[in-house]
Amino acid sequence: MTGADSSPRSAAYLDALSQAIHKKLQRALGSTSQRRDLLQELFADIALEVDDRAKDIIFSKEEDVISPADDGINGLLCFYNVLADYFVREPENGKPILDLIVKLWSQSFVSHIFALLFHKWLFEVELDNPEMLLRYSSALVEGATNVFWIDIQTNTRRFQSLFHYLLEEVAAKHTRLNKIPVQAQRELYLLISRFILFYNSADKMDSFLKNCPAFPNAFLVGGPADIFITELTDQLLKLKVEPVLLHYLSQIKVLQGMELRMTTSTRLKTCLYSFTCPGGPMYPTRAVRHAAWEALDLLFPVGRYPRHLISLFFRLLYPWAAITTVVVAIIIAATKGSRAS
Template structure:
């Protein structure tokens, strides 16, 4: 992803953006009745993709360096991306905004804004106070959870760069991860476990599990793979957007070969089975049912075979007990003329 340049023109533009953000936060602080709307508007503004005019300013280079067109790096660039870099490069520029967010801490969208603007600052700028670190890291996890769910609900990946940073530049880099308290580290791992498949990062799963922190309930729950699958299973049961659920079910095949406790394996199997039947509580569509069967067949081929074997074993008994009746009724005759044909066109087989 392109990064903001440090030219005077770019810095002036980002400084002006920072002042606008600060003004809107001050308005929200001083207007309780409009607070939620103002914070929601601010969140939407910083989540916007950078337009071409602004991109020319933000990514401008000095004459003796390569231009954005020659940079060779493609991808969506949002305002929060460049502002997050700016607050790392010029930490004092974001201090006023951070102080205002802290005063609005309990308000809707405050954690969203904090996570987008200060996720890099938290890990790349020195923060000595452990109590503040705990507060900020908790807000980061909460805010990241909220914005990732927005992507889930809209089936978009606008916050892909936030996820990628937390996974590749924090979780897989112990020196940065260890900056935040242990409980926050665990919460961050649980969060990423739920969204790692959605954000196309299955190829990082092996390294992700190797870095998994120790959990106090590991004796009862199991190892990293068990914790990961439990979180993933819970996530599947919360998904209501069909394309997203189908994508998860297609990606879940990466679990093949994982060593899991029996309880974890059963939990996953039960979850997948819940998507194979029409009706409640999941009310899956036909496409979801087929995808769930495919996932079951891939991950638990023996289990599927056992179900079929049990059915075939019971089938003769059901037939013998007159419990299965096949009836085909075809009504092709005008009213009043079907009686004589009924015997010919209706077959009732009791085996």
């Protein structure tokens, strides 16, 4: 919990925030032409970092400081962190907002908003309707996926606290995990598999794999580790932001010693090898190629030297690639020189 004060001033401020959210959702519901913009604005508002003035109101100031526990993950406290706790303490105040969200389910940014505001409410407040549980849990996975991809595209960790909650407070705790349908549990496992390295949670890998839900096609795809690696390799192939890809490759050493099926191992090896080759279809930078080679050699030491020899052989077969690199470097240097003069 973010430790919000229970004083009348704090309660009134949080109630005013929830009323403002409700009004904006009402406006979005009533305006087809402005709906997308209003929902995008609302998403941006709740994802904002809490400013000092708001912190003074929300948190107890007996010592004129906010404790580290109140200050979110990595010192970043956003409005959605505070509101998610508020809707657990005061679920009735969140019900009007939920009713409007349900009416706007299919609209852009609605799943984002639901995931940020109600991820704790879904697991910490008693819900009796199995049909709505399935709907809410599916929306949570969809919304969390969307906001995590925003972090990846911007190479930030604004939504890291949401990820940590899903990993440490849901996936690792059977009482909460079992609240949602089995299909949603599987979707959550796949979601966490894709982003666990990005959010620096490799140290939680062992416990995460032990809590893998049952998959009906496990006899085909393998166990928890195989399912995890399959999702991870798919994620790697989708990454286009170089610093993020380098981060994944630097974290991948945690996979060393993991027992995998041969097909899964080959899948991972092929994925990493695709990042070692210059040109299409991945067009990796030099830094990415070097990081991929390091990961490949660490995870698959057998065959290391033959791989490098084969790579060198193919590069010699296509000298034009090296020539093109040199020509481009000369042109860039000449352009910089002419600008400087």
